[in-house]
Amino acid sequence: EIQLVDSGGGLVQPGGSLRLSCAASGFTFSAYSMKWVRQAPGKGLEWVSYITSGGRTIYYADSVKGRFTISRDNAKNSLYLQMNSLRDEDTAIYYCARVRATTTPNYYMDVWGKGTTVTVSS
Amino acid sequence: QSVLTQPPSVSGAPGQRVTISCTGSSSNIGAGYDVHWYQHLPGTAPKLLIYDNINRPSGVPDRFSGSKSGTSASLAITGLQAEDEADYYCQSYDSSLSGWVFGGGTKLTVL
Numbered sequence: 001e002i003q004l005v006d007s008g009g010g011l012v013q014p015g016g017s018l019r020l021s022c023a024a025s026g027f028t029f030s031a032y033s034m035k036w037v038r039q040a041p042g043k044g045l046e047w048v049s050y051i052t053s054g055g056r057t058i059y060y061a062d063s064v065k066g067r068f069t070i071s072r073d074n075a076k077n078s079l080y081l082q083m084n085s086l087r088d089e090d091t092a093i094y095y096c097a098r099v100r101a102t103t104t105p106n107y108y109m110d111v112w113g114k115g116t117t118v119t120v121s122s
Numbered sequence: 123q124s125v126l127t128q129p130p131s132v133s134g135a136p137g138q139r140v141t142i143s144c145t146g147s148s149s150n151i152g153a154g155y156d157v158h159w160y161q162h163l164p165g166t167a168p169k170l171l172i173y174d175n176i177n178r179p180s181g182v183p184d185r186f187s188g189s190k191s192g193t194s195a196s197l198a199i200t201g202l203q204a205e206d207e208a209d210y211y212c213q214s215y216d217s218s219l220s221g222w223v224f225g226g227g228t229k230l231t232v233l
Contacts, residue, residue: 004167035222037168044124044227045160045168045211061221095168102174105215107222108158110179112167 002026002111006096009116016086016120022079022096022113030054030074033099035109036081038092038118046092049081050099050107064090086120093117125150126212126225133231134202142228144195144212150223152193155215159188159197162209162227171210172197199230207232 008020020036036048049070050059058070069082079096094116097109127145134140144157151157159172170179172188175195187198195214199206212225 045162045213045224047222047224050222059221062219097168100173102156105222106156106174107215108156108170108173108213109160109168110170110173112169114165114167 004096004098004111004113006094006113006116009094009118011119011121012086013122014087014120017082017084018086018118020081020083020094020096020116020118022081024077024079024098027098027111029072029077033101033107034072034079035097035099035107036070036079037095037097037109037112038090039095039115040089040092043092048094051079083118086118088120091118091120124226125216125219125223126214128210128212128225128228130226131229131231133233134199135233136202136204138202139198139200140202140230141199142197142210142212142230144197144225146193146195146214146216148193149218150193150214150216151190151195153217155217157188157190157195158213159186160211160213161206162211164209168211202232204232206230 005023033052067085071080096113098111101107156174160168162168175190216223
């Protein structure tokens with residue numbers, strides 16, 4: 001079964017750090033680009049970060065640029081999101097997702113994790 | 123405010139047809155970038171419904187269909203079922219933002 005399992009969320013104070021993980025199974029993880037997407041309470045979905053299959057190309061949304069770092073370990077079938085200098089507005093459910101595309105940059109996400117909750121509060 | 127505009131809510135009775143619009147601009151949908159649609163039940167993983175404007179992944183019923191014209195796209199659901207009650211999001215790429223954008227989401231209520 002193709003599966004993504006997000007983990008690592010929790011309660012953190014403003015200015016703090018947290019590292020999210022996403023464990024992939026059931027498919028060749030190293031062949032796919034991946035994304036992190038978040039949903040703040042009462043809000044819609046928001047793209048956070050993107051990484052290519054080999055990790056050479058990375059993009060960030062402006063809202064997290066300079067604070068978040070996406071990475072992956074293909075040997076461990078895992079995706080990560082290091083979040084530093086966290087703010088109240090980073091409070092959200094964070095989802096990892098597998099990326100597909102017919103053409104660049106028309107990327108879509110065909111497999112999603114169930115999400116992990118990050119709460120930034122003092 | 124989302125770059126792609128969706129109605130906050132739509133509703134319909136079982137068996138009816140509903141459409142959800144997704145309005146963009148010349149830097150995203152109007153620029154020719156593809157539109158994708160997702161179904162999301164709170165607390166669960168979002169599910170891909172339509173990709174590349176009109177295509178359904180395997181396993182998605184043909185009651186769901188997508189279309190695109192100009193700066194807008196639409197998701198149509200026919201033969202509404204109670205299990206269709208969920209939030210629906212459109213997604214595309216925006217060249218001005220150099221990133222991927224979502225609509226604000228539409229809550230579908232099956233009456």
